[in-house]
Amino acid sequence: MSLWPELELVLPEVSKPARYIGGEGGMVQPEHHPSKVAWLLAYPDTYEIGLPNQGLQILYEILNERDDAVAERAYAPWVDMEAEMRAAGLPLFSVDTHRRAADFDVLAFNLSAELVYTNLLNCIDLAGAPVRAERRDEGDLLIGAGGHCTYNPEPLADFVDFFVLGDGEEAVSEINAAVRDWKRAGKKSRQAVLRELAAVEGVYVPSLYDVAYDGPALVSITPRYSDVPEVVEKRTVADLAAWPYPKHQLVPLTEVVHDRLNVEVFRGCTRGCRFCQAGMITRPVRERPAEQVRTMVADGLARSGYDEVALTSLSTADFSGIQEVVAATMDCGAGEVSVSLPSLRVDAFTVGLAAQIQRARRTGLTFAPEAGSWRMRQVINKLIDERDLYGAVESAFSQGWRRMKLYFLTGLPTETDEDTLAIGELARNCVELGRAHTKNPSVTVSLGGFVPKPFTPFQWFGQNTVAELQRKVFLLRDNIKRNRGVQMKWHDPKASLVEGIASRGDRRIGRVIEEVWRQGGTFQEWSEHFDYERWTQAMDRHGLSVDWYVHRHRTEDEVLPWDHISAGLHKDFLWQDWRDALNEVGLEDCRWTPCYDCGACTGYSIEHIVASAVPPAGGSQGTGQIPTGYQPPAAVAVQLSGVGARASS
Template sequence: MRTLALGDEILLSVEKPARYLGNELNSCHKQPDTADIRFVMCFPDVYEIGMSHLGMQILYEMFNRREDVVCERLFSPWPDLHQILKEKEIPLFSLESQQPVKDADFLGITIQYEMCYTNILQILDLSGIPFFAKDRTEADPIVIGGGPCVYNPEPLADFFDCFYIGEGEVRYDELLDLYGKMKKARTGRKAFLLEAAKIPGIYVPSLYEVTYHEDGTIASFTPESPEIPEKIEKQLVLDFDQAPYPAKPLVPFLQPTQDRVVLEVQRGCIRGCRFCQAGMIYRPTREKRLETLSACADQMLKNSGHDEISLSSLSTSDYTKLPELLSFLMEHKEKGVNISLPSLRIDAFSLDVMSKVQDVKKSSLTFAPEAGSQRMRNVINKGLTEEEILHGASLAFAGGWNKVKLYFMLGLPTETKEDIAAIPELAEKIAECYYEIPKEERNGKCQITISTSFFVPKPFTPFQWASMLPAEEYLNRAGILKDTLKQQLNQKSIRYIYHEAKETVLEGVLARGDRRLSAALLAVYRKGACFDSWTEWFRPDLWDEAFAETGIDPAFYIERTRSTEEILPWDFIDCGVTRAFLVREWEQARKEAVTPNCRKQCSGCGAKRYGGGVCHEA
């Protein structure tokens, strides 16, 4: 039996002790002292969120397959435990061995969203690891970051020893081999980081120097010596069928947000929506073969005992063998396995599948037009027409559905009042489709939900140069939407919810920030900010104070339209699509011109050079 890091009196006083036990089915318990390398892998949010993340499970299994590595998990302690750990000076521990994180060789942190940045500092703080990479000694782990946010790692640059840019399956073996060798030779962390920086995809921020113009923009970004690469190439899996996947998924006792087998069917997206970072950085789109997927699904169901399976990918409707995959899954349905469908493009085919696997009366349909007017949808390159939406809705209503969810963004580049008003107008037209059905065939009233988030420009998208708006203006735009809605005939069938504006502004600052933000991040953490992605813990006032004290003007990061000549903080990364393509798309957007998807016509984004995926489909 393992000895737990926390005593009974602590475990019984915190909200959910199951978060801190590490005793889940399929968790891997190797003795840390039997392996050369102890890798603590952290998702900096609460357990239930982190345990639903597929990427972490992939790497967990991949690392633990190595005999010389023991990989253990770590999540953010909830504020109740945070306080106890501080008061009692208990060092933060990994779940499996319950040993201090500080004693590990690596602390790997997956960075999935900007609002978790303060949670990263919490992890370092509670572990007793110096915040700044420059202050760490041989007694500290190598702190490495990965995940989508590292496509602009600069706001976090001072806190990390290195970042892994791209898909983790590719270069970690090389990195761990190097570490194992150098650890035995006792060469020390500096020498290791210098060697690691030569592995493709590994970025060691301390080896690069940044200078600034007087106006605050970047003047130069250069490696400190010629042997360090100027550009960091993102890493990507080419043979997706052979890529590791969690054959033995961890099964938590505490219900995670995804309590089911997750089958990743493809990576990347052919659509090229101009606001979407994932659609750019995961290019080219790669599919898994049907046979691979069915074997994976069988194995994961068998090893986890889950009674539900879901598909994961961007735009799952674009998976070329979707009908075959779904009919394979339907066979499982007969064996008592529920199927949880991702949001599919609504057409006769998907509705037929949905009616077979879901209770029509309970389930709702999801459309993500992202913008209300056709003009705006052309700007963002969302190839979904009003006709398609209304046709899909009519089919669905005829099939017995009466709940529809609509997702939109407000504050997109070039947005006008008319574009905003077009959102409730589209909802109104959908409602009208419903009430065209004869009364006796209707299933009560229809319930349409409009949900808007505020647009945040992300690095490596055609909108990376776009400006954002101040928080008041976002709320003003939500107000226009609300007012238009109130004047409509079917307003009672339409509900409107919108996202927090202050959080959006902050996300915008962090998404396109630079190294100078690290001082503000540390300041705000010291003031008590943590769990910023949780509405109940988010304290915008602390952020305002921290920005003021550290001389950061958020407007510099969000309210400026950047010139395409400007050196952007993330320009040192080669993300696969070329800058020329992004500039072209930014121009096309302003011309309201649509770019066809990858299967229709190649737009020369640059991803073809990898030699795989959709670019080389027969």
């Protein structure tokens, strides 16, 4: 039964009521039936953040195509709406038909960031289910979660019934079958369906594992039953072409982030950036055929009416034949279509690509050098030299761009003040390059505090303290604040610390998350609601050391909270890559070199699926050498003169 009559009464009292009404283009009109498994797919953030999420939209379509499933969507209600709902006794509801969450069988979350964890608990509570999994019975919702954050599921292990690791396209149907059989049998045993779910490849059921500690140290996480896997392997879709989703992207009635047609061109990345969890856990590379990309773009534009297309991946300019795909995309539709490439490698951004993109409305450019010095980029394996960056920047300015953003990290392993100040030097030189082409060029430096993540070579690194991150931020701010054309924005170092608590925490961190939530700490990823003291005080009250969880270096033989989870990567490969980082040794992209035996391909009997036998950038691949014929402006030439020497040292 729809809650709309009751909801309609409270909507005039809240900001942005369009968040809760549904009715988007592409929305499914679900037909519920007792024989079907009813899924409520939830994004634990506001509607405008969650609606564009491609993972949720893909599963929404796949489930609704089945004759034994139905899926609707929910998003975290903003604080004003939550207050009205609790005052009126209204539960969490779907935006599609405004059914109460309790009318569904499964409440499944997409987890893309650690700071939404308290929102997840809040949504479970609003849904009417016990927050802790151990207190749920056969009549309660099954709570699931997927997404990149589930590669360390332990901080949420007390609250989530099952986690899905890796690609969900195939796994969701197998999970649906297990829940369907349980439902048709009358939901007689919750424990039985959890055992069935644990048998699905890629599914982790934390209640079926025992955890042992020795003082602060984690000793083991072991299965309670012989038929429960000791190590849960991620799911990997080998053929991306078999899953051309979403076929009917949702078109919202109100403003959302990334409000454009999104088409995934490939999945995975082998550039090997040591800070990047997404690049490590999504290996191997699987490209979508170029013809399928063109079809998805053409069909999507015709259905949606959008005039902007984002070609998405972890490094879109690496897609084979990217210039041809961009050209074909811009020729789609009745009018001009603009193309956005959200993940641009500066060493793959060429004048030709810039010229293609600028044919229509320019959507802005963001490059991510990540570190200011060549030495630091060797440490993090971001093998782009100053030539790469300046060449990309000059390509953009020469084609008419006036503004761009450069994204950097601070607090990286072995980082010195010289490395930090090199960020300012790069930004100033980029502005100088722009002055040769436009009157008032602008470069914005966006600075984030580095947080080590599971299944990266930096998972053993002790994160910088809040005080040290703040010192580095202010050092750079003072260095560039008098430079015309250079602006700077930065992420709150206190938020980085809380992210660090959750990203590498064990099951004991669940107590902290629950306490912060019970004290009203929702929407912690929003600066106006983030409360640092709530987190540190909760850690203290539960006898947990921030320094132990966040700032200390891990040892090679230490049991990590995610050791019973497999992202397909050999742990000894990650450890060697960590040692290579400390020795400033870079590794080239393994698609174009001999195999490094990381385990991603061999473990799944598939290899990188790409259309080209040569590197897409066709360049020096981060050699640090200046190519013959490149003539930078005089103000930049001095900076470039030492690049080759640093690379060969």
